[in-house]
Amino acid sequence: MLDMLSEKEKKMIMEDLVKIQNNGTVEVHVAQNAPVATELLKLDAIDFSYSEFEDDIYGFNxxxxxxKIAMLVVGTRGDIQPFIAFAKRLQEFGHHVRLATHVNFQNFVRSAGVDFYPLGGDPRIMAGYMVRNKGFLLSRPAEISIQRKQLKEIINSLLPACTEPDLETGVPFRAQALIANPPAYGHAHVAEALGVPLHIFFTMPWTPTSEFPHPLARVPQSAAYRLSYLVVDLIVWWGIRGYINDFRKRKLKLPSIAYFSTYHGSISHLPTGYLWSPHLVPKPNDWGPLVDVVGFCFLNLGARYQPSKEFEQWLLRGSKPLYIGFGSMPIEDTKKITCIILEALRETGQRGIISRGWSDLGSISQFPTDVFFIDDCPHDWLFPRCTAVVHHGGAGTTAAGLRAGCPTTVVPFFGDQFFWGERILARGVGPQPIPISELNVDRLSNAIKFMLEPEVKLRAMELGKQIENEDGVVGAVNAFHRHLPTKLPIPPFPPASEELPHPFQWLLTVIEKWCCLPFTML
Known part of the structure; x- marks a missing residue:
């Protein structure tokens, strides 16, 4: 049907369906009987039956x-930390686990007793880029070179992470299975080249569902929720396809994938585990047996933490404080944000702990005695000592606050942080999220007052007990074992077809005109 339309008609339909917003998200609109939506949803079909798949996986008995398992993880500390907990538990089963991530986290990984291998990319540069561009779908022309350099470094480091000896001991290593998060673009291609199984784990939804939209999409109509995942997949694939094909040819010795092949950015055909509590976001009804929601994975660093005497004494000096911090998020005007926080605490009469974070909040000459500035402090130690928390909405910080029974205000910067803020609002354990660009004294003060309502605290404590009773790490390990194929290693996938499918050529051509090369999720 789409082939019969003129280019002008196709473009008009596409423009009605998808608009890339200045905040870095994709806005998806579905007009009645939109042919584009119908054709795109055909991509969602999986080429095997679940019953056949279930016959070819291990049972628990x-x-x-x-x-030898290689974990390929791209992101900030909050993205890395649950995988360290996961890796430690896998090692207890006798697996040899190598966690490959950015060199910034080398000491963090090794201090947990897990082998480390460096991946390319600098999370500080990536986080700064993401904040400046409000997400991963848009970039300023001057910053395209930053995108390209970071992305190439990540992709080109994946194969050595799975095959090279340990950089310190020289002990040989060749992965027999891969675990990766989606931003480690190229994971599926390395698995294909090595002929090993791949299991995706992630802290935000990436599998199409009709129950909520893709976290990087803004979708007015619920009918387009599922479609939003396919659109984001296609935009990502369009941006990385050149690097992936160069990687396949030069490094993996695999044939290129046709530029207009569809769905090569998708994970829907792969076993996937989501690292959040089903009590916060239940598994959607349209996610089949390939997908598991295993629970939050906590590393539990608090048992070894020893606070300074000054901090201990300050905590004992008064009522439970609020926690306010934005973790790895870079903030352009730290003085302004610090002043907003201090004034909101004064207006509401609350004591406050402010985490300096990567942006070094609190670089002012004087501050009240009922405010304490901290650097690094384990959330599982700190949050139970707080009455409520305000943060950027990273998945790990969200999990720690909710487990501690803390009402939560999310101040999102980009990406899935908006998603977690909306989930917290829906559960009644926090107010409407406040985007960092809209943060002011009135909104923060009102959010604090909302969190201090007794019924909000009660709901947060009930949710915290449910999360505390889960074991997401065990759930992740069980899911990984359950989805292993019966024969290892598995043979490589057959070469991808070089034929150009129609009518999607025009779709991707239009997308290319609208957006620059997308970058990794954090």
């Missing part, structure tokens, strides 16, 4: 082989 079957023996699990001891494997």
């Amino acid at each position: 079957k023996s699990i082989p001891k494997l």
Whole structure:
């Protein structure tokens, strides 16, 4: 049907369906009987039956082989930390786990007793880029070179992370299975080249569903929720396809994938585990047996933490304080944000702990005695000592605050942070999220007052007990074992077709005109 339309008609339909917003998100509109939506949804079909798949995985009672597992994880500390907990538990089963991530986290990984291998990309540069561009779908012309450099470094480091000896000991390593998060673009291609299974784990939804939109999309109509995942997949694939094909040819010795092949950015055909509590976001009804919602994965660093005497004494000096911090998020005007926080605390009569974070909040000459500035402090130690928390909405910080029974205000910067803020609002354990660009004294003061309402605290404590009773780390390990194929290693996938499918060529051509090269999620 779409082939019969003129280019002008196709463009008009596409413009009615998808608009890339200045805040870095994709806005998806579905007009009645939109042919584009119908054609795109055909991409959602999976080429095997679930019953066939389930016959080819381990049951819990079957023996699990001891494997060399490479974890490929891209992101900030909050993205890395749950995978460290996951890796430690896998090692208890006798697996040899190598966690490959940015060199910034080398000491963090090794201090947990997990082997480390460096991936390319600098999370500080990436986070700064993401904040400046309000997400991963848009970039200023002057920053395209930053995108390209970071993305190439990540992709080109994936194969050595799975095959090279340990950089310190020289002990040989060749992965027999891969675990990755979606921003480690190229994971599926490395698995194909090595002929090993790949299991995706992530802290935000990436599998199409009709129950809520993609976290990077703004979708007015619920009918377009599922479609939003396909659109984001296609935009991502369009941006990375050149680097992926160069990687396949030069490094992996695999044939190129046709530029207009569809769905090569998708994970829907792969076993996928989501690292959040089903009590916060239940598994959607349209996610099949390939997908698991395993629970939050906590590393539990608080048992070894020893606060300074000054901090201990300050905590004992008065009522439970609020926590306010934005973790790895870079803030352009730290003095302005610090002043907003201090004034909101004064207006509401609350004591406050302010985490300096990567942006070094609190660089002012004087501040009240009922405010304490901290650097690094384990959330699982700190949050139970707080009455409520205000943060950027990273998945890990969100999990720690909710487990501690803390009402939560999310101040999102980009990406899935908006999603978590909306989930907290829906559960009644926090107010409407306040985007960082809209943060002011009145809104923050009102959010604090909302969190201090007794019924809000009660709901937060009930949710905290439910999360505390889960074990997401065990759930993740069980999911990984359950989805292993019966024979290892599995043979490589057949070469991808070089034929150009129609009518999607025009779709991707239009997308290319609208957006620059997308970058990784954090």
